[in-house]
Amino acid sequence: MNRALLVGINAYPGCPLAGCVNDVQHMAEFLVSAHGFQESDIRLLTDARATTGAILDRLAWLVGGVQAGDRILFHYSGHGATFAGRNAAGEVDGVDDVICPVDFDWSPERMIADFQFVRIFEAMPPGVLFNWISDSCHSGHLDRQMPAPVIRPRAFPVPADMAWRVRTARARGLAPRGIVGELLDVGFVSGCSSDQTSADTWIDGEAQGALTGYLLKQLKVLPSESPLKEIVAVTAAALNRDGYDQVPQADGARAGMPFLEGG
Numbered sequence: 001m002n003r004a005l006l007v008g009i010n011a012y013p014g015c016p017l018a019g020c021v022n023d024v025q026h027m028a029e030f031l032v033s034a035h036g037f038q039e040s041d042i043r044l045l046t047d048a049r050a051t052t053g054a055i056l057d058r059l060a061w062l063v064g065g066v067q068a069g070d071r072i073l074f075h076y077s078g079h080g081a082t083f084a085g086r087n088a089a090g091e092v093d094g095v096d097d098v099i100c101p102v103d104f105d106w107s108p109e110r111m112i113a114d115f116q117f118v119r120i121f122e123a124m125p126p127g128v129l130f131n132w133i134s135d136s137c138h139s140g141h142l143d144r145q146m147p148a149p150v151i152r153p154r155a156f157p158v159p160a161d162m163a164w165r166v167r168t169a170r171a172r173g174l175a176p177r178g179i180v181g182e183l184l185d186v187g188f189v190s191g192c193s194s195d196q197t198s199a200d201t202w203i204d205g206e207a208q209g210a211l212t213g214y215l216l217k218q219l220k221v222l223p224s225e226s227p228l229k230e231i232v233a234v235t236a237a238a239l240n241r242d243g244y245d246q247v248p249q250a251d252g253a254r255a256g257m258p259f260l261e262g263g
Helices: 022-032 052-063 116-121 160-171 211-219 228-241
Strands: 002-009 042-046 069-079 079-085 092-099 131-134 187-190 198-203 207-208 250-251
Touching: 002 022, 002 052, 022 042, 022 116, 022 131, 022 207, 022 211, 042 052, 052 069, 092 116, 092 228, 131 211, 187 211, 187 228, 198 211, 207 211, 211 228, 228 250
Parallel strands: 002 042, 002 069, 069 131, 131 187
Antiparallel strands: 079 092, 187 250, 198 207
């Protein structure tokens, strides 16, 4: 069985992006043309439809009833953030990396945090061929911004109280728990390292995410048996050659295996 959930959000109120919907459309076309997926195997959520509730519903569909040998892909292209929560006593007690659905408002009810993804994906049985692409940063400062020439900032303005919470958490030595460390059986690709941002840019005359655009180019030309970590290394070199400072990361046990395939 093949299943893919592709989420792309440009239409954030007040801080839109440009290339995210193109990202997931290109990925869907690639899955059909190169990996034997049928259109019915793929669900896209874009812009106004990509609410917190809708993404969680589709994630339940993505993992529901999967078995060893099934090929599963989750691709997210959009904003992200770092969120510091408080406990019942009002103390900052943890930091989470979150993705930002279109209805994101800095409340826990309108974001999807790293621990939620762990809870969802750990329900899959061993042997599922699971890849996850996050065209944003996977740990801290999860945002996308335009490289020079800058059109407008592409990161959510962080409210002063939330920025203070995160500063407090870091002063206490708190850090995001990390997703991949708890989900070992995954091939995870992030757009950049934890202290960088991912670019929303122009590729071949249209808006795209730098990671998605460059990664798809390499997936199309490199041998199908190439390990994901090698594909990502070639992608990083191409981005560097063309003046991008982001360094894509490949992690998880399946990073040493081909994209959407077993070892």
